[in-house]
Amino acid sequence: MVSERGLQVLRAIVQDYVDTREPVGSKAIVDRHAFGVSAATIRNDMAQLEDEELIAAPHTSSGRVPTDKGYRVFVDHLAELRPLSTAQRSAIASFLEGSSDLDDVLTRTVRALTSLTGQVAIVQYPSFARARVTHVELVQLGGGRMLVIVVTDTGRVSQRVASVRDEFDDSDLGRIRAELGTLLVGRPVREGLERIAARIATPDEPTVPRETATILIAKAVAEELEHFRQDRLVMAGSANLARSEADFRGSIYPLLEAIEEQVTILRLMGEMVADDQGLAASIGRENEPFGLGEASVLASDYDVTGARTRARVGLLGPMRMDYPTNLAAVRAVARYLTRILEEDESGR
Numbered sequence: 001m002v003s004e005r006g007l008q009v010l011r012a013i014v015q016d017y018v019d020t021r022e023p024v025g026s027k028a029i030v031d032r033h034a035f036g037v038s039a040a041t042i043r044n045d046m047a048q049l050e051d052e053e054l055i056a057a058p059h060t061s062s063g064r065v066p067t068d069k070g071y072r073v074f075v076d077h078l079a080e081l082r083p084l085s086t087a088q089r090s091a092i093a094s095f096l097e098g099s100s101d102l103d104d105v106l107t108r109t110v111r112a113l114t115s116l117t118g119q120v121a122i123v124q125y126p127s128f129a130r131a132r133v134t135h136v137e138l139v140q141l142g143g144g145r146m147l148v149i150v151v152t153d154t155g156r157v158s159q160r161v162a163s164v165r166d167e168f169d170d171s172d173l174g175r176i177r178a179e180l181g182t183l184l185v186g187r188p189v190r191e192g193l194e195r196i197a198a199r200i201a202t203p204d205e206p207t208v209p210r211e212t213a214t215i216l217i218a219k220a221v222a223e224e225l226e227h228f229r230q231d232r233l234v235m236a237g238s239a240n241l242a243r244s245e246a247d248f249r250g251s252i253y254p255l256l257e258a259i260e261e262q263v264t265i266l267r268l269m270g271e272m273v274a275d276d277q278g279l280a281a282s283i284g285r286e287n288e289p290f291g292l293g294e295a296s297v298l299a300s301d302y303d304v305t306g307a308r309t310r311a312r313v314g315l316l317g318p319m320r321m322d323y324p325t326n327l328a329a330v331r332a333v334a335r336y337l338t339r340i341l342e343e344d345e346s347g348r
Contacts, residue, residue, distance in 0.1 A: 009042060010054055025064070054069055071296070114237030122265060125231065133151070145164070146162045199218055258292060264291065265290075268297060302341070303341070
């Protein structure tokens with residue numbers, strides 16, 4: 001059982017190691033921190049921490065560095081979130097204000113977060129499966145191409161070009177538009193997908209050009225609605241991994257591969273358990289099932305009122321990171337993101 005002073009020594013070791021990247025010795029702790037005890041007493045505390053596998057010596061006769069277990073104890077019991085400065089809050093606001101749509105908001109979000117923290121920033125797209133379709137529009141582009149526009153009650157506007165091979169007069173175009181509206185408008189995305197699938201499976205007069213076009217357009221709509229349901233990530237700051245490569249004992253390739261493929265990070269973020277503040281952290285060996293045993297992932301929930309769901313914004317980086325500041329940044333950005341999406345929802 002680690003003593004209260006031992007936990008404070010662990011705090012000092014984590015803070016000093018994060019600041020200097022150098023193993024921390026007892027004399028350095030005495031010099032930098034006001035414990036009011038001798039270096040010999042600090043060494044005894046460090047020996048206890050080492051017995052508990054919270055710190056380790058990277059080299060013989062060196063100072064000590066935190067283990068992933070030590071970082072976990074630090075985050076769970078010792079890390080007080082540091083309030084962001086006025087300048088940092090202003091930076092977040094300036095990054096996020098004036099966004100034109102959800103894609104732009106999320107892109108700005110990761111740019112703000114990686115700028116604040118120097119880590120890889122991640123934001124998860126919310127699932128819009130429960131959003132309702134409010135409008136379907138068709139615009140002929142010429143050359144047998146049709147622009148299909150789908151709007152949901154979350155404010156998301158999505159478009160896709162369908163190749164229909166023929167041109168249609170206003171009457172035929174109106175009938176296709178009306179049919180798609182009957183199938184989709186006012187219905188959740190999930191139900192709309194089911195109705196579109198049924199329509200594609202049972203075409204009327206399949207040799208008639210208008211019916212052929214209807215099926216092709218319906219397929220384009222189905223692809224777009226399926227896109228609404230898929231979990232996706234937006235990320236920024238991958239180059240920061242190269243700058244912190246010395247913090248990884250092995251290769252950073254597994255992290256780069258996870259960033260490229262996204263599925264691993266989506267699964268990991270989905271399984272992280274948040275505390276009562278909506279914050280979650282997964283550190284070191286906790287990430288081994290995902291091939292990221294030398295990394296830490298921090299996340300905070302944000303709300304999407306129109307989609308009636310939550311998603312996550314987070315950071316990926318080495319275990320040696322400034323947890324109090326990074327957790328505070330993740331939480332602040334998530335709150336700003338929630339507020340902006342709520343304002344956008346109420347403004348429609």
